[in-house]
Structure formats: structure tokens, C-alpha cells
Amino acid sequence: MTTETTPPVAEPEFKVRVEVDGSSRPVVVLFWGSSLLWLIIATLAGLISSIKLHSPEFLGGIEWLTFGRIRAVHWDTAIYGFGGLAASGTLLWLQARLCQVRMPYQTLLLVGGVVFNIGLVLGTVGILMGYSTGVETLEFPLWAMPLLVVPYVFIVIANFTMYFTKTTKHTYVSQWYLMAVTVWFPILVLSAEACTNLGAVDGVAQAIANWWYGHNVVGLFATPTAIAAAYYLIPKVIGKPIHSYHLSLLGFWSNAIFYNWAGTHHLTGGPLPAWTITLGVVGSMMMFIPVITIGINHHMTMLGSFHLLRTSPTLRFAVMGSMIYTLSSFQGSLEALRSHQEVTHFTHYTIGHVHFGMYGFFAPLMFAMMYYGMPRLMDQEWSSARLIRIHFWCTLVGMSIYVIAMCYAGIRQGLMMNDPSIPFLNIVRFTVPYLAMRTVGGLILLTGTIAFLINFIRIITPHKYTWATPTLLDTDRDWKKLLAQENAEKRGVQ
């Protein structure tokens, strides 16, 4: 993009954009870049866990890598490492862009990003060494937590500063979601830690607090950030306004009110007063309202622009994410029903659902943010269209294999468990081939992530091969080809 091609009227606006992106670059690239490294670590930990479940002898005998530890590392690095960093980078950059202000407190945020990464390393090593707290999703030892919480406070401060100094008149729908995340997440983490690891609440009340948190960390942190990204990216790429302002208002508030209450369905059938579970089921059912509203808003905006999916990397990932948001949320709401939980509660079905949401909805929207944001932040285009295509298809195919295998195996597993005439070990043996299929799915996902990482490393390293136009998916643009061509020319000259 050059100033000549920009219409003169838009020039002041363009200058603002250059200013915003320039000031955001170090912070956002640090957050997004490290989030990808954590995604690789989380995927490797997931793969090791997955292989161990069909071949228990794999890396057996090493206490650090026993299933119960590497499995905890997988989820915590995925949600805090990849999720936390990718979402925070997205939050900061989107807010700066939508407020049209320079990124404030850059040094503080950079230090925060580094400290957050150190906290993640300590937490991960802590779990591997056996210092897990034993509370699901809050496994990081308490001594690692301040390193994760304090940087997040910096992010909250930066977010509010940008919002209160914004130069735009309007507040866009994405900004509501970003505000919500910054209010919710610190309250969520601090109260959950207090109720579980700090012992303010014990016994089964602690289990409720645990799952109130476990469900909300996805629903009040990952989900709103990804929805904010979808609301920003889809209209941006296709150049049309969002379908309905009123629907987005309804979608936001119903999501805010109902998601909060949904967590207790993770304890259906458990030793708790029935009313706590009922609240969770009702909350989950009510989630149909925001999910349908947000779905209509995203998909109706896309209507008539589907041909752009052939060319735009951003749009492809964003639309994949927003479509799977609808599907996985429907699945999740139905899953909360008591009759459904009777079969699927303690099975691989739940694991399938989590990955449908995290890798089908959240991750693609974060990838879409990076595909859209990085060329603008780095002032340099993606080096290879093929690597983007590999990343997209690996994400879609790997995730589908994973989710279908786990959901199918989970339903069968649940039905068999509810038939006491089937010996338990027969059920275990039945699931083994599907657990192996999951490893295949995981390997495909890892391949895609590596392709993305290569492209990401190339875009942050200065190189002389730049293009004036965006890297679209229907081109065979490749950095290496240019390099080979140049070398051939050189040889020709000699």
C-alpha cells in the first residue's frame, strides 16, 4: 500500500492508521509471535498425551511426562499460552485501531509480555515437576500466578486508557466485547483462585467455583475476543457494514448475562444440590439467543460475498471461525441437557466439543486476526500463498478428524458405560482406534501450525522481497521462487 493509491480525502485517516500500527508493532508482534510458540508447545504436549492414551508405553516411565502431567500442560499452555497471548495481542491492537489512538505504555506492555511468558514457563515446568494445584484449568502453581496476573493488569490499564482517550465518536460493537473481557477476566481469575487454591471455599462448593471458572475462561475470555475479531474482520474484508446494530446489541447482552451461569453443567449428576445444575442447564439453553443473534449478524453480513473466500486468507479463517461458533455453540447447549449428559458427560465427547470450539472457532479467528494484522503492522506481505493454504486446510481437516473421531467414540463409550453388562476394559479397547485417529488429527494440526510459523517468522524478518499487493490464496506467490529466480539470473549473468 502506498500513499499514491490512497484517495486524497482519506489521507489524514491513513496517517492515523500508520501511526496506530507503528506504535502497536512491537507489543502486538511480541504477543502474537509468542502465542504461536505456545501453540506449538501446546500441540506437542497434546500429541504426547494423545499417543499415550492409545500406546501407554510411549515415553513411559518418565515421571515428568506422565499422562496426568502432560495433559494438564497441554490445556494450560493452550488456554493461557496460545489463547491468553493471542487474545491479548488482538485486544490491544483492535482497541488501538478502533479508538484511533497510539498504543499507550509500550515499554510497560513489552515488559508485561515478557513477564507473562516467564510465568507460563514457570507454571509449565511446575506442573511437569509435580507442583500442580490439582484444580482443573488452574493447575499452575500459585507462585507462577502473579507473573500472569500482573501483566494482565497492564493490559487492562492500557485498554481503558485507549478507550477513554479515543478520537472516534462512536463505539463499535467489537469494543463492547473487548471492554467486557478486560472487566471479566481479572475478576474471574482472582475469585476462582481465591475460591479454590487459596481455600476460601472447599468441598463440593469448590467444585462449582472450579467449573464456574473452567467454563467462563472459555466463555468470558476466549469467546468474546474471538467474536470481537469476527465483528471487526468480516465487514472490513468484504467492505460492507454489519447486518444489524440492534441484533449485535441483543447478542452482546444476552451473551453477557447467560454465559456466566452455564458452567455447572460440567457437574451434572454430581453430588450437588439439583438447583445449581438446573441453573447451568437453563443458562446453557438460553445461550441459543446470543448464538443465533450473533450467527445471523455474521452470516447475513457475509451473504453475497462468499466468492471472496477463494482469495482472502483473513476471510477464510474468519468465516470458518464464525460458522463453527454457531455449530459448536449449538452442540454445547444441547450437550448441557441432563439426558445428553447421562450418556456423554464423562466421555471423550466433551474433549471433542472443547476442540471444536477452541480449534474450530477461537483459533481460526485468532489466525484471521494475524493474517489481517501482520502485513499492516510489519508493512510487508505474507511470503507464501502456499503456506497459508497448507495452514488453512490442515486446520480444517485436522480439526474435523479430531472432532468427529472423539464425538463418535464418546457417544459409543457413554452408551456402553451405561450398560453394566459390558466389562469396562472392553469399552477402553473400543476407544483405542479412535484415540489413534485423534493422534492423526493432531499431527495434521501440527503440520498446519508449523507452516504458519514459517510464514510468521518470514514476515517479521526484514527481507527485500516485498509485493505491493496482498498475498491472495489463488496466487502461487512464494518468496523462495523469487529467490531461486534471482539466483538463476545471477548464474545466467556469470
Next chain:
Amino acid sequence: MSRTFLLAFGIFLTIASSITGLVIIPNWQFQELKPVVKLDGTRYPEVYFGDQARGRAIYINQGCIYCHTQQVRMKGYGADIRRGWGTRRSVPRDYLVDQPHQLGTMRTGPDLASIGARQPSVEWHALHLYNPQITSPGSVMPRFEYLFREVRGGEMVSSDAIKIPLGRQIGDATHIVPTDRGRALIAYLKRLNQSYPLPEANQ
């Protein structure tokens, strides 16, 4: 500005209401729950002490929770009781001394709420933890061989050594002796028992 305040306040209210409804109120409801005193004067549930407490910490740091639950669902909802995982459903009082809770949400392996009643033998637990294939062929549970010391053929066998069944030996180990950690974990597993008939479990 007032609109921003309204937005932030509304967002705060949504989370404050769910903390109150799902965390504070249930916790307050459970405040009156106390252990029961059994006929022989002991309490149920009794606090974990000694090996049991150390064993519970090992259960937690090995991540057993990711494959095992400790909760029996009521009769007619699933087949927990018919599978023999418990004699009654689990109730809040069963967990009074559990910190942190280990209810679990996954049954890659069977429920352990009453594993102490189902498998009272130290030998069974030791062999199962050392190599699950000995007691449960086809299991996908990891081997916790590092919780045991292997005794090889020819070495002196101590009194607490457990013989590995013939044909199930790996290498030249003939016996295993639980380490301190192994003994503690077995003590904890043997303690897990929800068979005491709490009155509220029949309601």
C-alpha cells in the same frame, strides 16, 4: 462517559450475579454440613492424615483426575451403582475434608469414589500401579513404575515385597517393593470409601 460507565457497570453486574448465585450461595448453604459421628465414635468423613494425606498429594500431582472421577451418580441416572462403583449416590457431605476437590469430569478409567471398598488388597493396588497390564490387560493407564523399587532375581526379598505373577515380569524383576510415595498413594486409594450410609443419600 455515562454510557461507558453504564457499559462497564452492566458487564460487572453480569459476573457479580453469577458469582453470587453459583459460588457464594451454595457455599453458604453448605456451611451447616458437619461430619457424622459413627456408632464406634469415629467420624465420617475423617480428615486425611499421614500416608493418606501424602498419598492424596501424589494422586493430585500425578494427575489421576484427568481419567478418574470420584463421584457416584444416583440410581437411574447412568449405571454407576449397577457397575458396582458405589452402593449409593455421592452427596456433599462425602467431600467435607477434600481440599482441593478431585471430583473429576472424565472416565477414561473407572470411578474411584469407593475404590478402597472395591479393591481392599494392597497387593492388587501395587501390581496395578506398577504395571496396569498385570491386573487389567488392555488398560491404557500409564505405568507408575517409579513409585516402586524392583527386586531382581537373586536379591534378598524383604517382607513387604510383592511377587510379580509369572509371565507378567518385565526384564529380570521378580518382586516389587512400594517406595514411600507408592505406599502413601496406596494408603490413599484404600481409604477412598463412600459406603457409609449417610441418611441424605437416600432422599
